[in-house]
Amino acid sequence: FDKQTAIVLTDESLLIPLLHSLPQELSDNINITMGYPLRQTTAYTFVERVIELQKNMRRSSNGDTTFYHTDVMGILSHPYLTERASKKCEKIRNEILAGRYIRVSSKTFAEEDLLSTIFCTTSSWSELSKHLLDTISVIISTPTEKAEVNKLQLSYLTILSEQITELSNCLNKCDIDISTSTFTSLLKRHLQTIRIPFSG
Numbered sequence: 001f002d003k004q005t006a007i008v009l010t011d012e013s014l015l016i017p018l019l020h021s022l023p024q025e026l027s028d029n030i031n032i033t034m035g036y037p038l039r040q041t042t043a044y045t046f047v048e049r050v051i052e053l054q055k056n057m058r059r060s061s062n063g064d065t066t067f068y069h070t071d072v073m074g075i076l077s078h079p080y081l082t083e084r085a086s087k088k089c090e091k092i093r094n095e096i097l098a099g100r101y102i103r104v105s106s107k108t109f110a111e112e113d114l115l116s117t118i119f120c121t122t123s124s125w126s127e128l129s130k131h132l133l134d135t136i137s138v139i140i141s142t143p144t145e146k147a148e149v150n151k152l153q154l155s156y157l158t159i160l161s162e163q164i165t166e167l168s169n170c171l172n173k174c175d176i177d178i179s180t181s182t183f184t185s186l187l188k189r190h191l192q193t194i195r196i197p198f199s200g
Contacts, residue, residue, distance in 0.1 A: 038163075038194040042079055043156035047191070049074050050135055051184050054122055058103065065121045066103035069096055075118065080153070083144040088112050114142055125183030129168040136161045156196065163194055 038044050053075060056068040073096065075081060076089040092108060092115075095101075109115035117138045122128040136157050144153075167190055171178065178186075 036196040037192075038156070038159060038196055039192045041156045041196070043153065043160050044191060046075075046078055046080050046139075047132060047136075047160060048188070049078060050118065050132060051128070051188075053119070054128055054131070054180075055184070057121055059121070065106040067106065067119060069101050069104055072096065072104045072119075080139050081114070081118075084139070084142045085112060085114050088115065114138055122180070125171070125178055125180045126168070128180055128183065129164060132164050133161055136164075159194065159196060160191070163191060 049071065053067055053071040056071050058066050060066065073093060076093050081089050088111075092104075095108075096104060106119055106121065109119040118135050120131065122131045140154060140157050164187065167187055171183070171186075
């Protein structure tokens with residue numbers, strides 16, 4: 001590449017791999033003129049997994065809360081967590097596999113602030129909305145070793161947080177009582193229309 005090279009991508013999903021493969025001397029001097037779909041980012045997949053975790057959460061008669069093992073493993077294996085709490089995540093994943101657990105108690109995550117924030121329970125759409133915002137906030141505030149990756153993550157997560165807040169405010173103004181499943185459906189549809197505003 002030289003300073004005047006123009007690249008036309010025929011598939012917008014190639015943008016992020018291209019950005020990650022650019023040499024360091026070019027990474028600070030690029031001009032992108034397109035919007036990138038939020039639904040194709042790791043931020044969107046993370047929110048989807050948190051929503052599924054809450055959807056399949058169960059409360060037992062003794063007051064304990066448990067999560068489905070597939071949802072737990074999906075979140076613990078997500079880059080956002082492996083970049084921030086890799087040792088703790090690996091330890092819990094190994095415990096789940098060794099014990100062949102189907103349901104995982106919320107007490108498993110109590111010792112780690114990051115994990116205890118993510119693996120908490122909600123019982124209404126407004127609680128889920130606040131939980132998603134709290135989860136995004138704790139991900140943003142927990143540093144990673146890769147500063148460049150963190151800049152991209154921060155922009156994705158900030159946009160997600162703004163969109164969740166916007167939808168919640170609209171629903172609160174309408175004063176309509178909706179179910180959690182309706183809220184998650186509206187949220188997913190809304191987020192799938194959002195494009196990250198990379199601009200020239």
